[in-house]
Amino acid sequence: MHPSQWMKIDNIGLYCKPGDFYIDPMSPVQTALVTHGHADHAREGHKHVFASHETLAIMRTRYGEEMADEQQGVAMQTPLTFNDVVVTFYPAGHILGSTQILIEYAGYSVVVSGDYKRRHDPTCPPFEVIPCDVFITEATFALPVFRHPPIGDEIAKLLHSLAVFPSRCHLVGAYALGKCQRVILALREAGYDAPIYLHGAQIKLCQLYQQFDIALGELIPVSEVVDKQTLAGEIVIAPPSALADRWSRSLPNVRTVMVSGWMQIRARAKQRNAELPLIISDHCDWPELLQTIEEVNPTEVWVTHGREDALIYQARKMGYRARALSMVGYDEDEQGESFHGSV
Amino acid sequence: MEAFSELLEQLYFTSGNNAKAALIKDYLASTPDPDRGWAVAAIAGALKFDFFKRNTVKKLITERVDGELFAMSYDYVGEVSETVAHLWPDYEPSVKLPALSEIIDDFMGVSRNKVSGTLANYLSIMTPAQRWALLKLGTRGLRIGVSARSIKQILADYGNKDISDIETLWHGVKPPYTNLLLWLEDKGPKPDISDVLTFHPVMLSHPIEEKHIDDFCPHLWQIENKYDGIRVQLACNTQKAESQKALFSRTGDDISHAFPDLLEAISGNLVLDGELLVMHKESIDTFNALQQRLNKKKPSNALMKTFPAGMIVYDALVIEGIDLTSLPLAERRKKLQDYLTQTEKGINPRLHLSTTLFAASADELRALHQKVCQNRAVEGLMLKRLDSYYVPGRPKGKWYKWKRDAFTVDAVMMYAQRGHGKRSSFYSDYTFGAWQDDTLLPIGKAYSGFTDDELKKLDNWVRRNAIGRFGPVREVKKELVLEVAFDAVHTSSRHKSGVALRFPRIHRIRWDKPASEADTLETIVSLIDT
Ligand SMILES: [Zn+2]
Ligand SMILES: [Zn+2]
Numbered sequence: 001m002h003p004s005q006w007m008k009i010d011n012i013g014l015y016c017k018p019g020d021f022y023i024d025p026m027s028p029v030q031t032a033l034v035t036h037g038h039a040d041h042a043r044e045g046h047k048h049v050f051a052s053h054e055t056l057a058i059m060r061t062r063y064g065e066e067m068a069d070e071q072q073g074v075a076m077q078t079p080l081t082f083n084d085v086v087v088t089f090y091p092a093g094h095i096l097g098s099t100q101i102l103i104e105y106a107g108y109s110v111v112v113s114g115d116y117k118r119r120h121d122p123t124c125p126p127f128e129v130i131p132c133d134v135f136i137t138e139a140t141f142a143l144p145v146f147r148h149p150p151i152g153d154e155i156a157k158l159l160h161s162l163a164v165f166p167s168r169c170h171l172v173g174a175y176a177l178g179k180c181q182r183v184i185l186a187l188r189e190a191g192y193d194a195p196i197y198l199h200g201a202q203i204k205l206c207q208l209y210q211q212f213d214i215a216l217g218e219l220i221p222v223s224e225v226v227d228k229q230t231l232a233g234e235i236v237i238a239p240p241s242a243l244a245d246r247w248s249r250s251l252p253n254v255r256t257v258m259v260s261g262w263m264q265i266r267a268r269a270k271q272r273n274a275e276l277p278l279i280i281s282d283h284c285d286w287p288e289l290l291q292t293i294e295e296v297n298p299t300e301v302w303v304t305h306g307r308e309d310a311l312i313y314q315a316r317k318m319g320y321r322a323r324a325l326s327m328v329g330y331d332e333d334e335q336g337e338s339f340h341g342s343v
Numbered sequence: 344m345e346a347f348s349e350l351l352e353q354l355y356f357t358s359g360n361n362a363k364a365a366l367i368k369d370y371l372a373s374t375p376d377p378d379r380g381w382a383v384a385a386i387a388g389a390l391k392f393d394f395f396k397r398n399t400v401k402k403l404i405t406e407r408v409d410g411e412l413f414a415m416s417y418d419y420v421g422e423v424s425e426t427v428a429h430l431w432p433d434y435e436p437s438v439k440l441p442a443l444s445e446i447i448d449d450f451m452g453v454s455r456n457k458v459s460g461t462l463a464n465y466l467s468i469m470t471p472a473q474r475w476a477l478l479k480l481g482t483r484g485l486r487i488g489v490s491a492r493s494i495k496q497i498l499a500d501y502g503n504k505d506i507s508d509i510e511t512l513w514h515g516v517k518p519p520y521t522n523l524l525l526w527l528e529d530k531g532p533k534p535d536i537s538d539v540l541t542f543h544p545v546m547l548s549h550p551i552e553e554k555h556i557d558d559f560c561p562h563l564w565q566i567e568n569k570y571d572g573i574r575v576q577l578a579c580n581t582q583k584a585e586s587q588k589a590l591f592s593r594t595g596d597d598i599s600h601a602f603p604d605l606l607e608a609i610s611g612n613l614v615l616d617g618e619l620l621v622m623h624k625e626s627i628d629t630f631n632a633l634q635q636r637l638n639k640k641k642p643s644n645a646l647m648k649t650f651p652a653g654m655i656v657y658d659a660l661v662i663e664g665i666d667l668t669s670l671p672l673a674e675r676r677k678k679l680q681d682y683l684t685q686t687e688k689g690i691n692p693r694l695h696l697s698t699t700l701f702a703a704s705a706d707e708l709r710a711l712h713q714k715v716c717q718n719r720a721v722e723g724l725m726l727k728r729l730d731s732y733y734v735p736g737r738p739k740g741k742w743y744k745w746k747r748d749a750f751t752v753d754a755v756m757m758y759a760q761r762g763h764g765k766r767s768s769f770y771s772d773y774t775f776g777a778w779q780d781d782t783l784l785p786i787g788k789a790y791s792g793f794t795d796d797e798l799k800k801l802d803n804w805v806r807r808n809a810i811g812r813f814g815p816v817r818e819v820k821k822e823l824v825l826e827v828a829f830d831a832v833h834t835s836s837r838h839k840s841g842v843a844l845r846f847p848r849i850h851r852i853r854w855d856k857p858a859s860e861a862d863t864l865e866t867i868v869s870l871i872d873t
Contacts (some may be wrong), residue, residue, distance in 0.1 A: 145416045145429035267767040275356050310415045
């Protein structure tokens, strides 16, 4: 039986009827399978949650120990059954603990890839190509204008700026889960071993990464710095929302750095008042989306989460059946950007 | 080229005029001639012609990228140059790009049929940021928040010179400004521009306030009609071996090529300030008629015959080679009047002395304003102090404009489109229509007049009420009434409604008003210029 007859979208999320579970539901359900910890995928209050151990830990960090009645950590590549449905989790390469979910039923297979990327990321195992009939893909950066530069080049810009403006506090706006840690690791990889200062919102998740043996080097909460003037010439990482608020006014001679895949479009970077936009993304760029579709080589592509029309158009041009999977909470347009997780 | 691109990149993302000025001065100090002069010209908008046409760029990209994907990308990015910069498929990095001046020389020297190939070659060795810089430079579309005026100020600061020196020199020097820059650095003499016809920065007026009208004192003021044309400066010196004539716009753009009929008849050594209009002998045609001329870089004889250019002269900066700017208006006016009515060179069917009007009191002045505004060729009144010297810029308390009240209509939003540049993520350009029986006909487009907050609300409304898409244009439910202000209505064959509004802007958003109560086309037609 074709998956379009047993997978459906309702106002909660993607539902698998024979297995009676939701994937990344937006409101509390009986059984939820969660691909990863970003808030547009992982919500609290479910009866029963299945997710990677890291994702469960992230959810507990964000929502507290009681985030779901029952929490079941899932091992990668180990099949589980829900009635007649076989479910297997695979790495997605997006952030710590991120997974794709393979669903097999009635002779068909569906891969819900969640958010994913193909670049090297030291915080998570790489995306795995899983052959399937229906591949459900995100489309966050699904326009041919999006071609993310190598992360090393972007980090070099930040280090260059520190050299040119040694007395300015470099305030880096980066989403607290995934992006922040990736930036820290890339700085370390580039040889930057000075302490990195954190806004309060970044601390818990960085500590969690450290518990999973990801070495982030010396991190200091900004709140523990008595004389904020000493932050001149240092790197401070804060959530993008904190860049413009009162909190940042205590920092000396701020230079605003924004880290996001959207920074590639100058008008957007300008809108965010970025003086130094860095293009670093935890999603695929356009060539990687196409490469992934080719490698997975499904018979059908369902597109969600972003610029659906362009990717559907291109997938069809490449000879695949393709259609939009309009999902609740997955806003198709910019309104979703701020709400959407690490981009 | 790398340094130029880097400069633009930094200017683009830097806010604050001082920081921008510092970046430019730093660039001037560290970049050799002639590159830096070309950069100044590009930023100041002083390049005289496109190195390549927008169409060439579009053609190159459509040969390389799927049309649908280009359209979707453009819709998202909001700007052609940047879209192309990102979409360009080939990239073979070169160790060092040619200098900016080499690239410019290349485009200036290349034959027409090779422009496109030259451009393609350059795009293929550049990063997206460098491509963007080249495309913006070549199509003269740089907008990085540095005005022509502020670049002059920056040059003055850079060389520790007076801004008025720079302004006077500006139209006498040409890119790449090598002499100017050397003079600024005290490495060369002041550029000699005595042989060049230059633009004299014009004197501008302030909007009048109620208190000025109350205090009106008839013997202090010269009153004139405010004409609905464009402000021009006519400069001419036919007494030299090589005679020179030029017509400048109020910002100093040389628009001579579009008005040979006006210039042809002029002789003498003079600089006149006035209004350019289409005039049939004494009678003034509409702004719409003038528009026909403004749109044509090289007008045909037929067009010039149908829409002959004329000038209503209201001031003189130079007559018979003598500078009058330090005389009071009353004396300048006297000399101008004598010249235009009594001298052989001055009497000219294309030049008309601006009529002065009289009001004996504030009340009479108000009545006069009301009266002149009934004439649709007039936009209101000008009040100028009789003792005012001709001072460039906008000196306080000297000249006032008293415009006609704007018209307003209630129209219904029909389509919306994303804006450009900073606004590219908002639906900020709105097409609105008026009723004819029970259908709406589009009457115009507006993209200003609202606050940032209102823009967000409008954008949100468009997203929630979009019902169709035509390329980048979203059709919306015909439910939102916009109160649109505008200065005039003209007949137009370009619009199905047959009308075109002048300077339409959103006056108010009528969230409260049902669309069925918006105005009819008939109402708007009744306001048409006659
Ligand atoms: Zn995510
Ligand atoms: Zn997501």
